[in-house]
Amino acid sequence: GAGVSQSPSNKVTEKGKDVELRCDPISGHTALYWYRQSLGQGLEFLIYFQGNSAPDKSGLPSDRFSAERTGGSVSTLTIQRTQQEDSAVYLCASSLMAHAPQETQYFGPGTRLLVL
Amino acid sequence: AQSVTQLGSHVSVSEGALVLLRCNYSSSVPPYLFWYVQYPNQGLQLLLKYTSAATLVKGINGFEAEFKKSETSFHLTKPSAHMSDAAEYFCASRRAGGTSYGKLTFGQGTILTVHP
Numbered sequence: 001g002a003g004v005s006q007s008p009s010n011k012v013t014e015k016g017k018d019v020e021l022r023c024d025p026i027s028g029h030t031a032l033y034w035y036r037q038s039l040g041q042g043l044e045f046l047i048y049f050q051g052n053s054a055p056d057k058s059g060l061p062s063d064r065f066s067a068e069r070t071g072g073s074v075s076t077l078t079i080q081r082t083q084q085e086d087s088a089v090y091l092c093a094s095s096l097m098a099h100a101p102q103e104t105q106y107f108g109p110g111t112r113l114l115v116l
Numbered sequence: 117a118q119s120v121t122q123l124g125s126h127v128s129v130s131e132g133a134l135v136l137l138r139c140n141y142s143s144s145v146p147p148y149l150f151w152y153v154q155y156p157n158q159g160l161q162l163l164l165k166y167t168s169a170a171t172l173v174k175g176i177n178g179f180e181a182e183f184k185k186s187e188t189s190f191h192l193t194k195p196s197a198h199m200s201d202a203a204e205y206f207c208a209s210r211r212a213g214g215t216s217y218g219k220l221t222f223g224q225g226t227i228l229t230v231h232p
Contacts, residue, residue, distance in 0.1 A: 004159070031218065043206060043222035056218050091159060098218040101148045101210045102167040105220060107159035 002026065004108035006092050012114045013082055021077045021111045025094030032075050033095075033105060034059075034067060038088035046090075049075060050098040082115045089113070118143050120209050122223035129230055135194040137226045139181075139207030142188065147209040149190040150220065151181055154204045163205075166190060177201070202230045 005024045013019050025032045034046040045059040049069045060066070064082075069075040079086055089112050093105040123138040141147060148167055152160040164175025171183045181192045190207060204227045208220040 033219065035220075042224045043208075043220075045219035045221070048218040050218070059219065093160075101212055101218075102165070104150075104162050104165065107152075107161070109157075109159045 004092055004094050004106055006090075006108040006111050008111060009109065010112045010114075012116065014116055015084060016081055018078065018080045019082055019113065021079075021090050021113070023075045023077070023092030023094075023108060025073065025075070025092070026106055029094035029096055029106075030072060031095045031098035031103075031105075032069060033093040034075070034077050035091045035093065036088045037091055037110070041088075043091075046077070048098060055098070079113075082113075084115050087113055087115045118147060118209055118211060118221045120207050120221055120223040122205075122207050122226050124226055125224060126227050126229065129197045129228070131199055131230055131232055132196050135179075135192070135197045135201065135228065137192040137205050137207075137228065139190045139192065139223060140188050141190060141207075141209050143209065143211070145212055146183075146185055147211055149181075149183065150208045150210070151175065151179070151190075151192050152206045152208060154206065154225075156203075160206065163192070197228075197230045199230050199232070202228055204228070 007022045033048040036044045047057045064080045067077045089110040091110045093107045095103040095105045119142040121140045150165045151163040164173045166183045174180045179194045207223040
């Protein structure tokens with residue numbers, strides 16, 4: 001079956017611009033997660049959704065970052081007024097449900113963001 | 117707070133040799149533990165996971181890991197390395213309960229190089 005998909009695969013933007021990253025989870029998965037992978041910080045959790053609600057936003061690095069999920073499916077991560085330190089690979093994952101910690105999180109290929 | 121430590125950012129082995137990638141976790145309650153592999157420009161793929169059912173866990177591609185509570189370790193092994201095993205490996209933990217149990221906490225990663 002289809003896995004987690006993310007778009008765009010690569011994004012180059014200028015400092016100060018806003019960007020939107022999209023994630024399509026595996027069909028039927030109610031939980032969706034965003035992570036960031038960068039050279040200096042490794043793999044960091046950003047936010048997760050159970051359905052359309054976000055019980056844990058603790059990883060969002062600043063108020064320039066926001067995410068939403070509508071219809072319990074697609075999620076969008078928005079970064080406003082991008083900065084060079086936002087350059088990273090943004091990974092999305094999904095699982096059947098968030099309230100079962102033994103559940104596997106399946107990852108998408110990521111969006112590689114470069115802020116010039 | 118949870119943390120995961122991977123000893124050795126780079127490991128190099130000969131083809132056919134034993135692979136040992138080390139992971140230690142820090143948690144007052146044994147968490148759920150995962151090993152993921154990442155090939156260049158790809159997302160993360162689950163190798164195996166510990167969910168308290170058995171301390172020795174077998175995964176894909178001939179990998180296995182043993183959960184040792186007394187050592188707070190979850191080292192990844194493979195008896196005989198193959199060239200195709202060259203990748204970056206991440207150990208991750210997830211809380212068994214409480215708040216913020218949705219997220220994975222990752223180690224810094226270990227790059228495995230396999231030489232002929």
